[in-house]
Amino acid sequence: MLNQLIGIIFSETFVFSIFRITTPILFAALAAVIAERAGVTNIGLEGIMMISALTGVIFSAKLQSAWLGLLFAILLGVLTALMIGFFALKLKTDIILAGIAVNMLGNGGTIFVMFLVSGDRGYSANLASKVMPAINIPILQNIPILGKILSGHNILTYFAFICVLLVWILLYKTPMGLQIRAVGESPNAADSVGVSVNRIKYIALGLSGALAGMGGAFMSMGYMSSFNTNMTAGRGFIALAAEAMGRAEPVGTMLTSLLFGFADALANNMQSLGLPQELVAMTPYVFTVVGLAIYAASTLKKNRKKLE
Amino acid sequence: MKKYLSVLLAALMVLTIMAGCGGGNGGNTSTPSNNPSTPADNGGSAPSGSEPLKVANVVNGNLGDKSFFDSCEAGLKKLQDDGVITYKTFELGATDADQPKWVSTLDELSADGSYDLIVCGTYQMDAILNDCAAKYPDQKYFIYDAEVAQPNVASITFKQNDLGYLVGTAAALMTTSSMEKINPEKVIGFVGGEDGPVINDFLTGFIQGAQAADPEVKIDTQYVGNFYDTGKGKEIANVMVNNKCDVIWGVAGGAGNGAAEAAAEKDIWFIGVDSDQEATFSANQPQMAAVTIFSGLKNCGDGIIYMMGKLKDGSIEWGKTTQLGIAEGGVGLTSGGNFAKLPDNIKKALDDVAPKVTSGEIKVDTAFDESFDIKGLRDSVRP
Structure with a gap:
């Protein structure tokens, strides 16, 4: 069985599937990174993804353009994230509660809106929605093994990994990033030097909503070709774990997201080898617990060193 | 401006919560126009007669699944069109957060006592119905795709x-x-x-x-x-x-x-x-x-029509399970x-x-x- 498993892990389709599975998690995890660095915990990622997944399907069907669908999905993601900001920053509700409210909105509200728009309730059977194209990368696709692994993904999969770079540049190479980090680390200090703390937090939440929105759009317009109720199925929460394990660093978060993608892909294959489903379903969560334990141990060590 | 916006957002939230609660099938309660002329009322079994039966359809999910719940709904609709019943559907949502609503809705409908029959289904409801049926022994229930051993429940399962x-x-x-x-x-x-x-x-x-x-x-x-x-x-x-x-x-x-x-x-x-x-x-x-x-x-709707026929002609066995296969x-x-x-x-x-x-x-x-x-x-x- 171990030999079989190793054979599967080193197969091209397996590695290819890791990138596909990782994509929605990575988008949402990057969304969590930006929000977290600005000191606003965006727990509503799951809800934003659901709302954007539906928005993308509706607008791509009505406007007959996948790109316009994506644009509106991002827009709604931003608006929903800003709504969390409005509740938390302006009306001073607990941001966790605001996030939970958005998650509930994403759950029940999407069914409600889908029914209003198309008469569907379970899945968007009546909406002729579009999907984002898959891309074959010229030269690369002809390289034997690499081509099959790296070429032919959905355009949003490539963009998710490009976003890792973009978020890194934003956080570490731009004045805005400096302000975001300053606000996140010490809002009072940032305020004292004239940074508008709430403005930065709104911007961070907006960016976070845009990224989660793309993750949602990928679910219904790339991964699948339709919207299904509850289709994000907890990926927004897995993303929060990936962000925590990745210490809110873009690159670290990418690696932990890939780890989740790997664990998920592995779980899918382990079942067909006859391992019990309950055991296999635990795999991604075992990775989380182990990862968090390693993280906790390393911070503890670091802190101890600091004290010495 | 801000005030209006917050009111608007609050309204949106309330709407969403209500969407999950359903009750959107107001039209279903209308009495059928054709006069029911049901034959053979043997008068022996409790809820049968020439008057259309009043049925509550409890859905522990949402309609639109293009499957189970829709099939059941279609069966009830057909029965209503034929003048056998009048019914009302209660959609309760499928997630863990909706589960308390399943219990409370079933309890309220049973306590209300105005329904001749309450229909619900799926294995997720069997424990809930078991408690509820024991608490309200005079209320009759159908449960499909699950079994409940109570003297006032008829269970329908599929082969x-x-x-x-x-x-x-x-x-x-x-x-x-x-x-x-x-x-x-x-x-x-x-x-x-x-x-x-x-x-x-x-x-x-x-x-x-x-x-x-x-x-x-x-x-x-x-x-x-x-x-x-x-x-x-x-x-x-x-x-x-x-x-x-x-x-x-x-x-x-x-x-x-x-x-x-x-x-x-x-x-x-x-x-x-x-x-x-x-x-x-x-x-x-x-x-x-x-x-x-x-x-x-799995023709849930046909199953319910089959059982309703048995209820009407008095051959239904309460407390028993009816298994429906290819022939039925x-x-x-x-x-x-x-x-x-x-x-x-x-x-x-x-x-x-x-x-x-x-x-x-x-x-x-x-x-x-x-x-x-x-x-x-x-x-x-x-x-």
Whole structure:
């Protein structure tokens, strides 16, 4: 069985599937990174993804353009994230509660809106929605093994990994990033030097909503070709774990997201080898617990060193 | 301005919560126009008579599943159109957060006492109904796809193992045939929702039917772990294609749509479940409709109509379970659309097998039998 498993892990389709599975998690995890660095915990990622997944399907069907669908999905993601900001920053509700409210909105509200728009309730059977194209990368696709692994993904999969770079540049190479980090680390200090703390937090939440929105759009317009109720199925929460394990660093978060993608892909294959489903379903969560334990141990060590 | 915006947002939130509560079927309560002229009222059994029965349909999910709940709703609608009942549907939502509502709604409707009959279904409701039925012994209930042993409840279950046997027979003959999209390897796949008795009952019949048709056929069984993660459904089906499956049966609710997507992309055959999925896909997803060869049906609505007939003529047995199989129209295969593409020998085999399963000449095991070793069966046929 171990030999079989190793054979599967080193197969091209397996590695290819890791990138596909990782994509929605990575988008949402990057969304969590930006929000977290600005000191606003965006727990509503799951809800934003659901709302954007539906928005993308509706607008791509009505406007007959996948790109316009994506644009509106991002827009709604931003608006929903800003709504969390409005509740938390302006009306001073607990941001966790605001996030939970958005998650509930994403759950029940999407069914409600889908029914209003198309008469569907379970899945968007009546909406002729579009999907984002898959891309074959010229030269690369002809390289034997690499081509099959790296070429032919959905355009949003490539963009998710490009976003890792973009978020890194934003956080570490731009004045805005400096302000975001300053606000996140010490809002009072940032305020004292004239940074508008709430403005930065709104911007961070907006960016976070845009990224989660793309993750949602990928679910219904790339991964699948339709919207299904509850289709994000907890990926927004897995993303929060990936962000925590990745210490809110873009690159670290990418690696932990890939780890989740790997664990998920592995779980899918382990079942067909006859391992019990309950055991296999635990795999991604075992990775989380182990990862968090390693993280906790390393911070503890670091802190101890600091004290010495 | 700010005030209005916050009021607007609050209103939006309230709307969402209400969307989950349902009650959107106000039209269903209207009394039917045609005057009911029901024959033979033997007066013996409690809630029967020439007046239409007042029925409450409790849905522990949402309508629009294109499957179970919709089928039940359609059955009740037909009964109402025929003047047999008037009904009202209560949609309660499917998630964990909605579960307290299932309990409270069932309790309120029972306490209300104005309904002659309360209909609910799925194994998720059996414990809830069991408590409720004991608390309100004068209220009558139907539960479908689950069993409740209370003297005021009539349970309706479906022989999904018989259905599985038919589907397994067809799938095994397909993978050994020379149809298009079929590879030389004799491997078929089963994407289940959860590793539980109802899904495993489908599986038991599926494996036994397939093995009876051709003992060399291997069955790759995997579970999504829920009924809504379409992405996982797709990944699992992809893995099955790598394992050389060329026919996949998706028995996983919405997650089954993911398996259908994978089947369309990899150009293999998909078999639907619970409703005519080819018809559903054909609206806007022609590639998925094209690979859906047929669907295995669990006709919940017909089951309820069947039981209502028994209630009307007084032959219903409260406290008992009625099992509906192929002969009663409880389960069966769709015969339209792509079904015509099946080679004649497969159609003939299905026609031969169905009466034998009904008559008991072919005995199909059931996963509800505690002593039955489903794990052993599942592992013995893995590719």
